Amino acid sequence: MQSNQPKVLVVDDEYSVRELLEIMLEMDGYEVTCAETGKQALDAIRRQEFDLVITDIRMEPINGLEVLKQVKTVSPRTVVIIISAYASTETAVEAMNEGAYDYLPKPFDMEEMRAVIRHALQSKGEAGAGETTKEGPLYFGCLIGESPAMRKVYDLIKRIAGTGSNVLITGESGTGKELVAKAIHRQSPRKDLPFVVVNCGGVPESLIESELFGYKKGAFTGAATNRMGLVEAAQGGTLFLDEIGELSPVLQVKLLRLVQEKTIKMIGGNEDIPVDVRILSATNRDLEKMVIEGTFREDLYYRLNVLPIRIPPLRERKGDIPILAHYFLNKFCKEFGKQIRKISSYAMDILNNYEFPGNVRELEHIIERGVALEASSIILPDSLTLSSYKRSRHPSSQPREASQDSGGAPLREVAPQVASDMFPSIALPPKGIDLEQYLADIEKTILQKALAQAGGVKTKAAELLGINARSMRYRLEKYGLAAEDE
Numbered sequence: 001m002q003s004n005q006p007k008v009l010v011v012d013d014e015y016s017v018r019e020l021l022e023i024m025l026e027m028d029g030y031e032v033t034c035a036e037t038g039k040q041a042l043d044a045i046r047r048q049e050f051d052l053v054i055t056d057i058r059m060e061p062i063n064g065l066e067v068l069k070q071v072k073t074v075s076p077r078t079v080v081i082i083i084s085a086y087a088s089t090e091t092a093v094e095a096m097n098e099g100a101y102d103y104l105p106k107p108f109d110m111e112e113m114r115a116v117i118r119h120a121l122q123s124k125g126e127a128g129a130g131e132t133t134k135e136g137p138l139y140f141g142c143l144i145g146e147s148p149a150m151r152k153v154y155d156l157i158k159r160i161a162g163t164g165s166n167v168l169i170t171g172e173s174g175t176g177k178e179l180v181a182k183a184i185h186r187q188s189p190r191k192d193l194p195f196v197v198v199n200c201g202g203v204p205e206s207l208i209e210s211e212l213f214g215y216k217k218g219a220f221t222g223a224a225t226n227r228m229g230l231v232e233a234a235q236g237g238t239l240f241l242d243e244i245g246e247l248s249p250v251l252q253v254k255l256l257r258l259v260q261e262k263t264i265k266m267i268g269g270n271e272d273i274p275v276d277v278r279i280l281s282a283t284n285r286d287l288e289k290m291v292i293e294g295t296f297r298e299d300l301y302y303r304l305n306v307l308p309i310r311i312p313p314l315r316e317r318k319g320d321i322p323i324l325a326h327y328f329l330n331k332f333c334k335e336f337g338k339q340i341r342k343i344s345s346y347a348m349d350i351l352n353n354y355e356f357p358g359n360v361r362e363l364e365h366i367i368e369r370g371v372a373l374e375a376s377s378i379i380l381p382d383s384l385t386l387s388s389y390k391r392s393r394h395p396s397s398q399p400r401e402a403s404q405d406s407g408g409a410p411l412r413e414v415a416p417q418v419a420s421d422m423f424p425s426i427a428l429p430p431k432g433i434d435l436e437q438y439l440a441d442i443e444k445t446i447l448q449k450a451l452a453q454a455g456g457v458k459t460k461a462a463e464l465l466g467i468n469a470r471s472m473r474y475r476l477e478k479y480g481l482a483a484e485d486e
Contacts (some may be wrong), residue, residue, distance in 0.1 A: 007050045012059075231264050
């Protein structure tokens with residue numbers, strides 16, 4: 001009978017690592033095959049197809065990179081995770097360039113390994129489901145995305161662009177409301193005439209009226225000449241009022257006159273000036289609620305909201321995240337003169353699972369920082385700076401050196417003696433103990449002692465414990481311990 005369990009091949013010349021992974025994977029419901037050498041692994045992948053291969057790099061005579069290349073040749077859809085105690089940034093980048101899903105340094109955290117395996121198999125399923133031909137535009141003017149939510153926006157823009165009616169664009173900060181306004185203008189009969197932007201929240205209240213409507217010479221101190229306002233500058237074209245919810249009640253009255261009468265009065269002037277402008281407004285605030293609270297005029301709201309468009313937040317159009325991320329990657333590579341070819345699979349998983357409170361604008365800034373910080377040819381997870389993303393440690397882009405104690409012996413060799421000195425005799429109580437909690441308490445105590453000895457510097461504390469900085473960061477987050485950055 002054919003098993004529906006995901007098939008995993010574990011390749012490592014260390015028996016303890018193979019045994020550990022085999023036990024963990026079988027407990028989690030996977031069908032596991034183990035290979036001690038690269039040759040055994042190649043024989044296995046020629047006999048059957050695996051969903052996932054976890055392989056060490058440093059093996060003789062056939063190393064993990066060669067196993068990776070052969071896997072991708074024989075079974076391109078098989079996902080490969082690289083593990084190694086000796087891999088460097090260059091090795092990790094080379095592995096991912098050859099098609100590896102991710103790289104994890106030894107010793108790895110079991111929960112992190114579980115998460116990476118889960119995401120890797122999920123990505124394999126999504127890749128298989130996405131092999132059908134996509135339809136519809138990838139770009140719509142200056143807008144990017146092909147999710148169903150954005151296609152609805154594109155369709156609505158097409159239908160309303162040719163009208164002269166006022167449009168109210170709503171959505172969270174960073175969703176691209178101004179880009180939608182530009183798309184409407186460029187699809188409209190007014191496309192060859194001015195598109196004028198007014199940031200109602202970015203101009204001081206004392207200046208916004210003169211910015212909008214202009215002023216006559218002598219209207220106030222400093223008014224040395226007549227000055228045309230932004231409304232009149234948009235004559236015949238489109239006036240985009242961003243952050244419309246920030247307008248004061250006094251300005252709302254004056255704007256209502258413009259919307260109703262299609263005329264304005266300059267400050268210090270008496271004559272009505274006719275204007276022909278289409279008004280597009282945008283806000284991230286709940287104007288209906290503001291109307292109920294009495295902070296936004298109801299008559300103005302209904303005149304601006306003739307044709308409403310809601311822009312979905314990025315968390316509602318997650319299928320667009322890879323498209324946008326690669327667009328920004330290409331943009332900033334050109335801007336910074338860098339040759340970064342791709343975003344690693346695990347880094348993309350992190351982006352796909354992030355909620356993006358700042359939406360597309362935040363994604364753009366994340367990729368910009370990633371391109372600026374990344375020294376290799378692939379964006380690795382450590383180059384991503386996500387403001388509120390809570391996750392376990394992710395693959396390091398730093399080489400891991402063999403840790404040593406003060407006497408020069410590798411830490412793994414002196415660890416048994418250290419344990420013996422710290423716990424000469426442990427008497428279990430009659431009712432037993434909670435082993436997981438007991439070990440967690442010990443680990444937390446050791447972390448605190450290492451931090452104290454290192455003067456609060458995480459990198460020095462990590463060296464004392466024989467772990468890398470990324471592993472140290474994970475453990476500090478796990479136990480809620482704070483430490484000063486170096």
